[in-house]
Amino acid sequence: MTAAVAPWKQQVLQRGASLYVGDLDPEVTETDLRAAFYHVGPISSLRLCRCRLTGKSLCYAYVNLYSHAQASKALGLLNHTNLKGKPMRIMWCQRDPFARKTGFANLFVKNIDFSISSSCLESIFSKYGTILSCKVAGENGWSKGFGFVQFESQDSALAAQTALHDTMLGGKKLHVCKFVKKTERTAAAPCEVFTNLYVKNLDETITEDGLKDMFSVVGDVSSVAIMMDHEGKSKHFGFVNFKSPDDAKRAVDVMNGSVVGSKTLFVGKAQRKSERTMILKQEYKDLHNRSTEKLRALNLYVKNLNVDIDDKKLKEVFSAYGKILSVKVICHNDGTSKQFGFVCFASPQEANKALVALNGALLEGKILHVAKAQCKKDRHQEWHKFSGQNQPQSFYPSNCNTVSSALHPLHFNFDRSPHLPFLHHPMFCQHFGAHFGVQHPFMAQNYKQKFSTYMPVAETPLGSTLNTRDKSYQQHVC
Incomplete structure (x- = not known):
């Protein structure tokens, strides 16, 4: 049977002498990298990627050597070796993002003993095929107990998964499965269905075997882990993974609040960091709203x-x-x-x-x-609500070309049919300009054309209703 090879395998075989160097310490410089690769052979070029805004290292680099043989030698000698106290992860440079974006031939490995390093994990999985990348996740120099292994072909990944799943390594049973992206995990798994439980407030004398025996009364347990510090002492919390979601729910009901030794256990669904963050944000928001409502009164x-x-x-x-x-x-x-x-x-x-x-x-x-x-x-909501209910009503005739009221933030509302009609605007007197004389016969006419709001009084809806007092006032002004 011919092994299934990634569509980018030819590029892998012909990639030349370019290497990707990741998981670098933030303090690593180009000089440090040149010194590390110096013993392998001369370097054609080197680029440490940096943030465009701050200039700080992005903790990965690209190294080009003069031959494929030199690059292979560097990969074999320097991969997982320490540079400024942190192991480098070196792999062939892949310009095609297919493998990174799809998770092609990538395995997720959990329940890894804290003594297992990335190089040790790679040596175990390399028996089943060519490995492109291998990493044990860590924080502050300490293992998180899980990692990732990416093979060159799907058949190699499947063979490793079949052979190593549920095998013992460093006193712990490995769990090996196909890597699933976070977005796909979130979409595929409903929030109510879970098998993994978080158990805290454990006594320091409780071992993983004792914790498994304790929860096995409820149902079949697939794996158990108690978190330890760098000295090997219990952090007083751990995880219990059941085979059945029903057993996991039953364990929460039965074991949560139970007393073991002198301590009361807390047992609940194990949550990802994003879930915990979202829940804490919602709790803070609810608390803030309650406090705001109380203070408002x-x-x-x-x-x-x-x-x-x-x-x-x-x-x-x-x-x-x-x-x-x-x-x-x-x-x-x-x-x-x-x-x-x-x-x-x-x-x-x-x-x-x-x-x-x-x-x-x-x-x-x-x-x-x-x-x-x-x-x-x-305050803003109240202002918008008030301004929306108090739209201005123009008292100009419908054919007047007036400026939109939206341009005026301060306005007043007027009755469309006031008891006392408004005087003609903008000229109080219809005889304005009549005495300009013979030298300027069209001045009054031009003035009327200049202002679009000028209309003969008789043509306006108000003209016919002007009472005697308004006419007398106009004559007095003129």
């Missing part, structure tokens, strides 16, 4: 204060109406008052009492404005 906004009013004086005035939790007069950087502040009462009833009593009251020569304090978002 207690907090008063006071403006038009005299510049001499300080926190002490404001508290003295408002304390007559109830217990005050806090008082603040807002000031400029130089300490002068901005002439407004906030007063927070202990109860909504006391706040309402002060609002009714002091709104419009005179304090040191100024009339106070007291209202319930609002956040900026609420």
Whole structure:
């Protein structure tokens, strides 16, 4: 049977002498890389990738040597060796992103013993085919207990998965499966279906075997892990993975809150970091909303204060109406008052009492404005709601070419049919320009054409209704 080879295998075989060097320490420089590769042979070119904005290292680089043999030698000698205290991950440079984007022939390996390094894992999996990349995930120099192995062909990956899944390595049973991208895992797995449990508040004397025996009473357990520190001591939490989602749910109901030794266990669904972050954000948002609602009923906004009013004086005035939790007069950087502040009462009833009593009251020569304090978002919503309900109504005739009211933020509403008709706009007198004389016979006419709002009074809807008082006023003005 012919092995299934990636469509980019020819590129892999003909890639020449270009290497990708990843997982670099942020302090590694081009000089450090040249020194590391110097013993292998002369370097054609080297590029350490950096952020365009900050100039900081992106922790990966490309190294070009003069021959494929030199590059192969460098890959064999330097892969997983330490550079400034951190192991380098070296692989052939792949210009085609097919393998990276699709996860072709990529395996996910979990429940790895903390003593297993990337080089050790690669040596175990390399028996089943050519490995393009192998990595044990770590943080601050310590293993996270899982890793990734990418083969050159699907058949090699399948052979390794079949042979190594559920085998013992370093005292732990490996779990080997096909790598699935995060987006696909999120879409494929409903939130309610889970098999992996998070167990915390464990006694330090509990071992993984003891934890497995404890949960095996509920159902079949596939794997167990207790998190350890770098000294091998328990971090007092771990994970239990069941074969059946029903058993996992039952274990949460039975084991959560149970007492083991002198400690009460917490057992719940194991969550990814993104899930925990989202839940914490929602909890914070709910807490913030509850606090805002509570403060909205207690907090008063006071403006038009005299510049001499300080926190002490404001508290003295408002304390007559109830217990005050806090008082603040807002000031400029130089300490002068901005002439407004906030007063927070202990109860909504006391706040309402002060609002009714002091709104419009005179304090040191100024009339106070007291209202319930609002956040900026609420003020904007209220303003938009108010402005939407109070659209301006033009009192010009329909054929007048007036400027749109949208250009005027401050406007007033007028009745479309006022009891006293408005005078002609913009000229109070229809005889305007009649006395300009013979030298300028068309001046009045030109003036009328100049202003699009000019109309003979008789042609307007108001012209026929002008009463005697309006006409007398026009004659008086002229």
